[in-house]
Amino acid sequence: MRRTPNSLTTLCSAEDPDQVRAFEDSELEVAIRAALGVGTQAALTFCLISGLTELDATAAGITSLVEIENLTGLTELTLWGNSISDISELSGLTSLSLRSNAVSDIGALSGLTSLTDLDLGFNPLGDISAVGGLAQLASPAVHWRLGQRHRCPGRAQETDQPLPRGER
Numbered sequence: 759m760r761r762t763p764n765s766l767t768t769l770c771s772a773e774d775p776d777q778v779r780a781f782e783d784s785e786l787e788v789a790i791r792a793a794l795g796v797g798t799q800a801a802l803t804f805c806l807i808s809g810l811t812e813l814d815a816t817a818a819g820i821t822s823l824v825e826i827e828n829l830t831g832l833t834e835l836t837l838w839g840n841s842i843s844d845i846s847e848l849s850g851l852t853s854l855s856l857r858s859n860a861v862s863d864i865g866a867l868s869g870l871t872s873l874t875d876l877d878l879g880f881n882p883l884g885d886i887s888a889v890g891g892l893a894q895l896a897s898p899a900v901h902w903r904l905g906q907r908h909r910c911p912g913r914a915q916e917t918d919q920p921l922p923r924g925e926r
Contacts, residue, residue, distance in 0.1 A: 775805035782824035789815035790829070804828070815840070823847045852894075856881065864888045 778801050781787040791798065793813050794806060808830045817839035826832070826847045834853040843860040851870050855877040864878065868888040876895060889895070 775803060776801075777804045778802060779804060779807055779828040780825060781828075783820050783822040785819040785821075786815065786823065786826065789813060789818045789820070867892065 780802075781790065787802070790802065790807065790810065790813065791800070793810055793815075794802075796802075796806070800806075807828060810829050811831050812834040813829070813832060814836040816836060818837075820837060820840040820842055823842060823845065824847060827849055830850065833851055835848070835851055836853075836855040837859065838855055838857045840859050842856065843862065845856065845861055845864065846866045848854070848866060848870065850872070852872050853875040854867075854870070854873060855875075857877050858880040861878065861881040862884050864883060864886060865888045867873070867876070868891060871892065872894055873892050874894050876889065876892070
């Protein structure tokens, strides 16, 4: 976990720092507690969880991301090998890895305009046009990592080639 004193002070003063946050998915909560280094007896207050900037919950048995938006400082999220299908709760990320989940609708990603790294390999993806407008993605090679053939926006046939930079 990385914390920066100035941003933590700002985040903690934004809301009641002692307000306790709850997570629908108990495995997500376990992963958050592990990343923070706190046990089950510690309250997950807004001030505590807002300082979390990175979370790696690979193969943690997570099925729901409901309430993940409470991790307001989170910028890097790795959730390989879980059973996540709904990603509508995600916000503020610069790096996202959802490899080997159950994500089919990536429309919510269009709002992640600061996203620079994305891995969606081995998900049952449908329409991938939502990532077409993400200009900050570091490389067109990200499209190779989608893990399946896809129909590129503006193209009639499927391809497993990356989108040219001008078409992202």
